Amino acid sequence: MIKDTIKVACSNCNLRELCMPVGLSEEELVRVDELVASRRRIKRGQALFQTGEKFSSLYAVRTGFFKTAVTTEDGRDQVTGFQMAGEIIGLDGIVNDHHTCDAIALEDAEVCIMPFDRIEEISREVGALQHHVHKIMSREIVREHGVMLLLGSMRAEERLAAFLLNLVQRLQARGFSRSELILRMTREEIGSYLGMKLETVSRTFSKFADEGIIEVKQRHIFIQDAEALKRLVNPQVCH
Amino acid sequence: MIKDTIKVACSNCNLRELCMPVGLSEEELVRVDELVASRRRIKRGQALFQTGEKFSSLYAVRTGFFKTAVTTEDGRDQVTGFQMAGEIIGLDGIVNDHHTCDAIALEDAEVCIMPFDRIEEISREVGALQHHVHKIMSREIVREHGVMLLLGSMRAEERLAAFLLNLVQRLQARGFSRSELILRMTREEIGSYLGMKLETVSRTFSKFADEGIIEVKQRHIFIQDAEALKRLVNPQVCH
DNA sequence: CGCCGCATTGACGTTCGTCAAGTCTAGTGG
DNA sequence: CCACTAGACTTGACGAACGTCAATGCGGCG
Secondary structure, rough: OOHHHHHHOHHHOOHHHOOOOOOOOHHHHHHHOOOEEEEEEEEEEEEEEOOEOOOEEEEEEEEEEEEEEEEEOOOOEEEEEOOOOOOOEEEEHHHOOOOEEEEEEEEEEEEEEEHHHHHHHHHHHOOOHHHHHHHHHHHHHHHHHHHHHHHHHHHHHHHHHHHHHHHHHHHHOOOOOOEEEEOOOOOHHHHHHOOOOOOHHHHHHHHHHHHOOEEEEEEEEEEOHHHHHHHHHOOOOOO | OHHHHHHEEEEHHOOOHHHHOOOOOOHHHHHOOOOOOOEEEOOOOEEEEEOOOOOOEEEEEEEEEEEEEEOOOOOEEEEEEOOOOOOOEEHHOOOOOOOOOOEEEEEEEEEEEEEHHHHHHHHHHOOHHHHHHHHHHHHHHHHHHHHHHHHHHHOOHHHHHHHHHOOOHHHHHOOOOOEEEEEEOHHHHHHHHHHOHHHHHHHHHHHHHHOOOOEEEEEEEEEHHHHHHHHHOOOOOOO
């Protein structure tokens, strides 16, 4: 039963700094440890939740990689984000008590289940948690502003460069290389996220490779000239 | 001093159903009335806040019309939303304690200022308010998913049709006509929001007008065939 | 070994952006 | 009252970027 306790204790979790507020007292830590009801494993290709499903919990990614996507009635869909360890999924469900997007595992994954009523309850007692929840939601809003900027005003090369830089930066924050990454998603999923067709994604990768900016081996990407990518995202910043 | 009290009391505000949770007890209403510290008038063209400014409050639009926009270092900007009476502005500032977008009044406006620390404080006591705040943030996230879908996978006509339908639906919820509206923003601002150039916005308006779907008199729009607009947003939904 | 899904590449077409000219309207000042 | 102006809007001609369609390559898995 010690194992059980460890299994769902945020206070011992190596992802704590990513999911949880910092600087909690002993007492607060104990409360916050009650947040995670249990864990759940999701196989690659399986849905953590789907559009229309009743909302009950937020999920913190423990291992693996997800995409979230919205779908129109006529079948088009739009990937709205990719989530990796330490990131929170499910915020879309709060407003109408039902999820409005699908969350699909792109590789075998495990999530911590945090029942939302429990989050609200503990938030009322632990101010730091309350503020943390607000920050997580605000961060998602700001992230989406960035995606809107990307979709609304960038061209294909800029979009893909921004995408790669964002991915590698998040991976770096998790202790991975800042010059090498493995894409967990298909070209089509990248394209859906970035508002371009898979062929354009592929062509743009090839173009970057020709220019010596990256090396592409299927889903394995080596970043050889990060500065060039940054210049692409921010063209002609004078001075 | 009765006037003063009335001036900032949410409980008497005709926008209450839009901003505030419903079904509060007497006691809770009294607490929630403490949310709004004061009001502020903003002249057309003026900023309610700007990128980089310290975050302290959320704002509820009382009268008037706003746009929010993010800007890149190289000067491109992207309108991220248009806000009308009863809608909340400023959620972007929570995560980093500084605003990450500009909020500009598109016509003379008035907002209720709700200091965020006070929101958090009262939220801890009034569960309905806490949940309401979560819903507002979740709604914004879901709205942005919709914009991403629009920007990522729709063509110009579909985007503009979706935009018009969305505007008129929100105006209708505020008691305005569902077939007539006045645009408070320029073609360029519409274009920025929808990821297209002002010329394309103008051409698409003209095309709709030619087809008898709408009538355009500068910023005055009459919707003559709402069904046609809906069909444009959702092309070929069979059955 | 052969199949299947994913990725790459080429040829061609469409949509939308760019550039430029011209119109309309509201606001200003004579 | 009217002329003038500035900003917003419309429209046309043209081109670039990206989508579409199709053929082919590649790698992993049964």
